[in-house]
Amino acid sequence: MVTATRQDSRFYTHKLPNGLQMLGQYMPGTQSATPIFWVRTGTRDEPAEEMGVSHFLEHMAFRRSKRLTGSEIDRAFEEMGADHNAGTWLEMTFYWARVLSENVGWATQVVGDLTQPVLDKEDFDQERHVILEEIARYEDIPSHVLVAHFMRGYFGSNPLSRETLGTPETIKALTVEQMREYWQRRYGTENMVFAIAGNFVWDDVVQEVETLSRDWHRGESLREEAAVDFHPSMHVIERQKFAQEQIAIGVPSVSYSDPRYYAADLLATILGDDTGSRLYWALHERGLAESATAQIMSFHDAGLMLIHVATEPDKAQAALETAREQLQILQNGPIDIQELERAKAKLTSSVVIGGESTYARSMAIVHSWLVHCKLETLEEVRQKIEAVTLEDLHSVLRDRPVAPRQVIAAVGPLPESSLDAQAGLSIEA
Amino acid sequence: MEQNDVFVSTLLESGVQVVGQPMQGVESAAIGILIGTGARDEGSDEYGISHFTEQTLFRGTEHLDSRQLSDRLDSLGISYDSSAGLEMTVVSAVMVGDRVPAAIDLLADVVRFPAFPADAIESVRTLALQELRQREDQPAQLVMDTLRQKLFAGSPISHDVLGTPESIRSLRRDDLRRYWETRYTANNMIISIAGNFDWDSTIDQLARITASWPQGAGRMVMETPGTRVGVTVVERDTTQENIGLAFPGLPVTDPHYYAAALVSQALGGSSNSRLFREVRDKRGLAYAVQSRFDGLEKTGLFRIYAGTSADRAHESVEVVLEELRKLEAGGITEDELVLSKTRLKSQMVMRSESTSGRMAANLRSWWYESRLRGLAEISERIDHVTVDEVLNVLRSLHIIDNLNAAAIGPRSEDELFGGVLART
Numbered sequence: 001m002v003t004a005t006r007q008d009s010r011f012y013t014h015k016l017p018n019g020l021q022m023l024g025q026y027m028p029g030t031q032s033a034t035p036i037f038w039v040r041t042g043t044r045d046e047p048a049e050e051m052g053v054s055h056f057l058e059h060m061a062f063r064r065s066k067r068l069t070g071s072e073i074d075r076a077f078e079e080m081g082a083d084h085n086a087g088t089w090l091e092m093t094f095y096w097a098r099v100l101s102e103n104v105g106w107a108t109q110v111v112g113d114l115t116q117p118v119l120d121k122e123d124f125d126q127e128r129h130v131i132l133e134e135i136a137r138y139e140d141i142p143s144h145v146l147v148a149h150f151m152r153g154y155f156g157s158n159p160l161s162r163e164t165l166g167t168p169e170t171i172k173a174l175t176v177e178q179m180r181e182y183w184q185r186r187y188g189t190e191n192m193v194f195a196i197a198g199n200f201v202w203d204d205v206v207q208e209v210e211t212l213s214r215d216w217h218r219g220e221s222l223r224e225e226a227a228v229d230f231h232p233s234m235h236v237i238e239r240q241k242f243a244q245e246q247i248a249i250g251v252p253s254v255s256y257s258d259p260r261y262y263a264a265d266l267l268a269t270i271l272g273d274d275t276g277s278r279l280y281w282a283l284h285e286r287g288l289a290e291s292a293t294a295q296i297m298s299f300h301d302a303g304l305m306l307i308h309v310a311t312e313p314d315k316a317q318a319a320l321e322t323a324r325e326q327l328q329i330l331q332n333g334p335i336d337i338q339e340l341e342r343a344k345a346k347l348t349s350s351v352v353i354g355g356e357s358t359y360a361r362s363m364a365i366v367h368s369w370l371v372h373c374k375l376e377t378l379e380e381v382r383q384k385i386e387a388v389t390l391e392d393l394h395s396v397l398r399d400r401p402v403a404p405r406q407v408i409a410a411v412g413p414l415p416e417s418s419l420d421a422q423a424g425l426s427i428e429a
Numbered sequence: 430m431e432q433n434d435v436f437v438s439t440l441l442e443s444g445v446q447v448v449g450q451p452m453q454g455v456e457s458a459a460i461g462i463l464i465g466t467g468a469r470d471e472g473s474d475e476y477g478i479s480h481f482t483e484q485t486l487f488r489g490t491e492h493l494d495s496r497q498l499s500d501r502l503d504s505l506g507i508s509y510d511s512s513a514g515l516e517m518t519v520v521s522a523v524m525v526g527d528r529v530p531a532a533i534d535l536l537a538d539v540v541r542f543p544a545f546p547a548d549a550i551e552s553v554r555t556l557a558l559q560e561l562r563q564r565e566d567q568p569a570q571l572v573m574d575t576l577r578q579k580l581f582a583g584s585p586i587s588h589d590v591l592g593t594p595e596s597i598r599s600l601r602r603d604d605l606r607r608y609w610e611t612r613y614t615a616n617n618m619i620i621s622i623a624g625n626f627d628w629d630s631t632i633d634q635l636a637r638i639t640a641s642w643p644q645g646a647g648r649m650v651m652e653t654p655g656t657r658v659g660v661t662v663v664e665r666d667t668t669q670e671n672i673g674l675a676f677p678g679l680p681v682t683d684p685h686y687y688a689a690a691l692v693s694q695a696l697g698g699s700s701n702s703r704l705f706r707e708v709r710d711k712r713g714l715a716y717a718v719q720s721r722f723d724g725l726e727k728t729g730l731f732r733i734y735a736g737t738s739a740d741r742a743h744e745s746v747e748v749v750l751e752e753l754r755k756l757e758a759g760g761i762t763e764d765e766l767v768l769s770k771t772r773l774k775s776q777m778v779m780r781s782e783s784t785s786g787r788m789a790a791n792l793r794s795w796w797y798e799s800r801l802r803g804l805a806e807i808s809e810r811i812d813h814v815t816v817d818e819v820l821n822v823l824r825s826l827h828i829i830d831n832l833n834a835a836a837i838g839p840r841s842e843d844e845l846f847g848g849v850l851a852r853t
Contacts, residue, residue, distance in 0.1 A: 027454075028454050029452075029453050029454015029455065030454070030782060031778060031779075031782060032778070032779050032782060062700070070710065071701070071706075074699070074700045074701035074706075075701055075768070077699075077700070077701070078699060078701040078768040078771065078772060079768060079771060080771070080775075081771040081772050081774060081775025081776070082775070083775075083776065083779060098779060099775070100775055100778060100779070126710075126713050127713065128713075129712075129713025129714075130709060130713045130715075130716055131716075132738070133669070133713070133714070133715055133716040133736070133737060133738060134716035136668045136669045136716075136736075136738055137668075137669055137716050137717060137736050139668040139669075140568060140667045140668050140669055141566075141567075142566045240666070241665070241666045241667060242566050243562045243563070243565040243566050244559070244562060244563050244566055275499060275503075275509075276499040276500065276502070276503045281496070284556070285488075285495070285549075285552060286552060287551065287552040287553075287554075287555030287556055287559075290556055290559040290560060290563055310563065311559070312559055312562065338500070338504075341504060342500060342503040342504045343503075345503060345504050345505060345506035346503055346506055346508070348506060349506025349507070349508065349524065349525055350506075350508065352456050352457060352525055353457045353508070353523055353524075353525075353784075356455055356456070356457060356782075356783060356784070357782070357783060358782070
């Protein structure tokens with residue numbers, strides 16, 4: 001019945017003379033394509049006093065490019081019916097548009113333009129208001145406040161502790177000259193990757209990007225690495241305006257280039273997938289927490305497993321103890337082979353299903369290139385997941401123990417004194 | 430586009446309606462079972478029962494306890510979900526195509542043979558109460574829900590899907606069972622499948638499984654609701670002021686439905702929209718500002734949201750109101766209409782690229798219209814809308830006269846709406 005599956009896809013790679021790396025994956029049966037311009041820069045690459053410049057710059061990209069005014073940019077996306085956006089995080093800034101295939105060339109041009117902003121002083125002062133509103137908005141979102149607080153506690157003086165949005169103080173102090181200097185340094189072709197997945201003609205796309213980027217500068221592609229000092233600790237902040245208590249527990253895990261990445265990912269799935277995981281049964285199903293999940297957060301040179309629990313203030317202590325008990329059991333107890341098999345089935349299935357979206361595939365090939373310097377087929381990813389053994393899981397646990405040493409953070413109505421990490425288990429081994 | 434417009438549908442002897450759409454080039458399939466019942470169909474002593482019942486479904490069946498069920502779904506890599514809304518309840522799953530038969534068996538078991546274990550009910554109750562309190566921590570969501578409740582006050586369409594703390598505490602196992610028995614009946618269900626699956630064998634399997642399923646009263650009749658004007662301000666210690674404005678729209682089956690959808694696009698559906706330009710780009714008053722339009726069976730509603738600093742909240746209200754006045758008086762331009770059409774059509778095609786998007790669109794279309802509409806047909810309807818039609822629709826809605834406003838944040842009603850919005 002099915003003649004060609006989206007997994008029968010073709011990969012393309014090409015490096016332009018100016019240093020810009022191009023990647024592509026043709027997906028039969030799709031009508032859309034998603035071009036992405038990915039800049040290998042983010043909050044960790046900012047000078048400390050300019051915290052938030054990467055994200056602010058991403059906003060400025062939509063204000064005015066060297067070829068288009070802000071309203072021309074908005075209008076162009078509108079005319080092509082694009083689903084489009086941009087994102088900034090600790091190690092990345094990316095711009096994308098998902099469009100029907102007839103608009104691929106145009107979308108590629110406009111998204112590419114976004115990486116060449118004018119950075120006008122007047123626009124800058126105007127957009128600063130929007131950034132300050134965005135910071136205020138996130139101050140009202142409990143899970144955001146928690147993760148920001150946790151990252152400060154976990155990473156301490158390491159740049160990975162920084163906040164992508166910056167703070168009202170750093171944003172108010174930032175100058176357009178500083179932003180121009182940052183752009184000049186970080187937005188060169190050597191530090192960028194272009195990717196496209198879906199329905200497109202590769203030769204046309206190469207031509208388009210080559211013409212578009214002819215005058216782009218090369219810039220630098222360095223990234224300072226800094227060791228992470230892991231210090232078990234507890235960080236509670238009281239926020240009476242929130243109704244619920246949010247708790248984070250973090251332990252070291254692998255970086256995204258680590259060969260044990262899938263073993264670590266499967267471990268997190270066993271422990272804290274949304275459904276059917278150990279935390280699900282111990283906390284959610286018993287009504288102890290509205291949500292209790294674990295996930296791997298990986299970076300270029302570091303990684304951690306983050307456990308997130310959202311619960312009622314009066315259940316917070318019990319929820320924290322139960323979650324920590326589960327970590328202890330994972331560290332010291334057996335793992336059933338069936339648990340591993342189920343986690344593999346979930347993960348491979350989500351790889352296949354996720355592989356059917358042109359946006360997800362475009363993001364995935366960028367990731368694959370940055371980590372492995374090659375494009376992995378879904379079949380290769382599936383085989384890597386299938387190959388993980390119980391011994392691999394135990395080996396990750398030996399190298400990156402999940403208990404008893406942990407960093408714990410909590411945000412909500414509870415005062416610091418009413419949450420006790422010492423009950424039952426100690427943070428320090 | 431044509432290949433994605435091949436539909437199949439059949440009414441099984443049991444009364445279950447099945448709609449299918451085989452798709453080329455995908456490995457996955459998505460299955461959804463719609464049960465025609467939701468918050469609007471709840472009595473005053475059972476608010477939240479649709480959601481409560483739906484949350485209990487995966488907690489064990491007469492054949493499998495909750496752990497066996499969960500393990501079985503996980504071992505097949507079937508990712509599943511359930512949700513209850515205002516008008517419908519949906520149980521759905523996505524999987525690799527060769528697992529469709531197994532997934533159908535499991536979903537059918539969940540929908541028709543839930544065990545309602547006593548301990549599971551208590552756990553779901555606790556979580557439902559938590560969910561109510563958790564929404565207090567999401568002021569943007571809360572303001573949108575409040576708007577609907579106030580705009581349609583007095584009609585069942587104002588009901589809160591999450592119920593009230595009192596109703597959630599008082600619901601008993603017998604209430605859930607009775608609700609399930611009367612609503613989860615064969616002739617009140619639609620099953621939709623899209624993606625990589627075989628239609629003939631699927632229909633055989635479904636006919637066999639559902640043969641013994643009982644019929645019931647079917648969908649409950651819903652009156653066309655009236656709407657109310659009003660202002661609701663909840664003073665709260667949040668950083669931002671969360672401002673919402675609502676006015677009535679049109680039902681899904683209305684011939685002018687797409688004109689209403691296009692208005693919402695032009696008003697606040699993108700970064701090129703009027704609200705985005707006036708509130709965010711020109712004045713930097715908000716990071717989040719948008720409008721949305723929801724069509725329902727007998728009515729529809731427009732909602733506008735803006736999150737702003739407290740000291741700029743009043744100005745934001747003024748700017749939004751001014752845009753609404755202009756919209757009602759002058760409609761949208763030909764240029765805005767063309768752009769909104771492109772956007773709406775393109776969104777629809779892209780959403781339909783995924784098996785779960787297709788499955789859900791078909792469920793919705795059958796429930797509201799008892800038929801399936803292909804992308805080409807919908808595109809044609811969108812293309813037919815004119816600026817005059819839009820203006821007529823806008824004037825018939827009497828936006829300014831029918832406004833309902835709500836806000837959650839540090840400012841008082843007077844500080845926010847004083848002098849710009851008539852008190853009622």
